[in-house]
Amino acid sequence: ETGVTQTPRHLVMGMTNKKSLKCEQHLGHNAMYWYKQSAKKPLELMFVYNFKEQTENNSVPSRFSPECPNSSHLFLHLHTLQPEDSALYLCASSQTSNSAKLFFGSGTQLSVL
Amino acid sequence: AQKVTQAQTEISVVEKEDVTLDCVYETRDTTYYLFWYKQPPSGELVFLIRRNSFDEQNEISGRYSWNFQKSTSSFNFTITASQVVDSAVYFCALSGPGVDTGRRALTFGSGTRLQVQP
Numbered sequence: 718e719t720g721v722t723q724t725p726r727h728l729v730m731g732m733t734n735k736k737s738l739k740c741e742q743h744l745g746h747n748a749m750y751w752y753k754q755s756a757k758k759p760l761e762l763m764f765v766y767n768f769k770e771q772t773e774n775n776s777v778p779s780r781f782s783p784e785c786p787n788s789s790h791l792f793l794h795l796h797t798l799q800p801e802d803s804a805l806y807l808c809a810s811s812q813t814s815n816s817a818k819l820f821f822g823s824g825t826q827l828s829v830l
Numbered sequence: 831a832q833k834v835t836q837a838q839t840e841i842s843v844v845e846k847e848d849v850t851l852d853c854v855y856e857t858r859d860t861t862y863y864l865f866w867y868k869q870p871p872s873g874e875l876v877f878l879i880r881r882n883s884f885d886e887q888n889e890i891s892g893r894y895s896w897n898f899q900k901s902t903s904s905f906n907f908t909i910t911a912s913q914v915v916d917s918a919v920y921f922c923a924l925s926g927p928g929v930d931t932g933r934r935a936l937t938f939g940s941g942t943r944l945q946v947q948p
Contacts (some may be wrong), residue, residue, distance in 0.1 A: 738908075750935065753917070760921065760938035773935060805873060819936060821867075821875035 720744040723808050723822035730798065731830055738793040738825045740808030748814040749791040751783060754805040754824070766791060767814035798829045832857045834924050836939035840876075843912050844947050851907045851942045853922030861927035864898065864905045865936065869919040881905065912946045919943045 721742045731734050742749065751763040765773035766785040780802075782794040791808055805826050809819040833856040855864065862883045867875040879889065881898050888898045894909045909916055909945045923936040 726873075759940040760923075761869075762935045762937075765935055768935075807873075807875065814935075816863075818877060818880055819875075820877065823872055823874040826873075 718801070721810055721820050721822035723806075723825050725825055726823065727826045727828075729828045729830065730795070732798060732800070734798075735796040737795065738806055738808075738827075740791040740793075740822055742791075742810040742820070742822075744791055744810055746810040746812050746820070747788050748811045748816070749785060749788070750809040750811075751791065751793055752807040752809060752821075754807055755788075756804070760807070762777065763793075765814055772814055781822060790791055795827075798827075799830050803827055804830045832859075832862075832926065832937040832940035834922050834937055836922055837922075838942045838943050839940070840945070842945045842947065845914060846911050848908060849909050849912050849944065849946075851920050851922075851944065852910075853905045853907065853939060854922045855903050855905065855922070857924060857926070859903050859926050863925040864941045865921075865923040865925070866896065866905075866907050867923060867938075869921060869941070871918070875921065878907075909944075912944075914946050914948050915928040917944060917946045 724739045748767045750765050753761045753763055762775045763777045764783045769785050780797050784792040805824040807824045808822040811819045835854045863879045866878040868878055869875050884923045886898050886900055895907045895908045919941045922939040925936050
């Protein structure tokens with residue numbers, strides 16, 4: 718148990734669906750991250766939030782929309798995804814975004830049909 | 831730009847063998863941090879170690895040891911007397927110095943899948 722919980726663990730969606738991934742951390746951290754892990758690529762940073770403010774958007778397509786209502790919760794809203802978006806989406810948190818020691822959740826395995 | 835290379839895609843060993851996972855990195859920062867994470871089948875990444883660029887002392891933690899060589903930009907990870915429970919994907923990662931550099935987040939290598947056979 719790393720203190721970072723992601724739901725759902727698995728998600729299958731069509732290209733026209735709208736769904737959301739949820740991440741919650743119980744560590745009292747102030748920074749949260751979304752990473753994408755594809756089968757044939759290194760882990761890719763998507764977004765960084767520090768004290769609820771987005772500080773990094775790593776050129777992510779607009780069909781991915783993050784939301785951070787408070788320091789403990791992070792969402793990733795998905796709409797009109799493509800099959801190539803199928804991947805493991807990992808949430809992580811750290812004390813602040815200057816703290817490089819990240820704690821990861823177990824991820825959401827997303828399949829886009 | 832930062833880059834982390836893990837040239838070994840997959841390694842298979844028999845239990846009790848020693849195994850070394852290679853990691854080579856590139857960065858223009860003079861201050862940086864290096865990490866190893868373990869990703870078991872359950873999916874989450876588990877932090878193993880963090881090293882800053884000014885500390886080149888090798889570190890040992892139980893069966894795990896790390897060899898940081900700045901001269902060759904390498905941060906290799908050795909598991910001694912491997913066990914089946916060590917089977918996982920291992921990621922090496924690099925982070926910039928932090929604080930307003932825009933390079934705080936981790937740059938990961940592509941990972942090395944380690945299979946330890948009984």
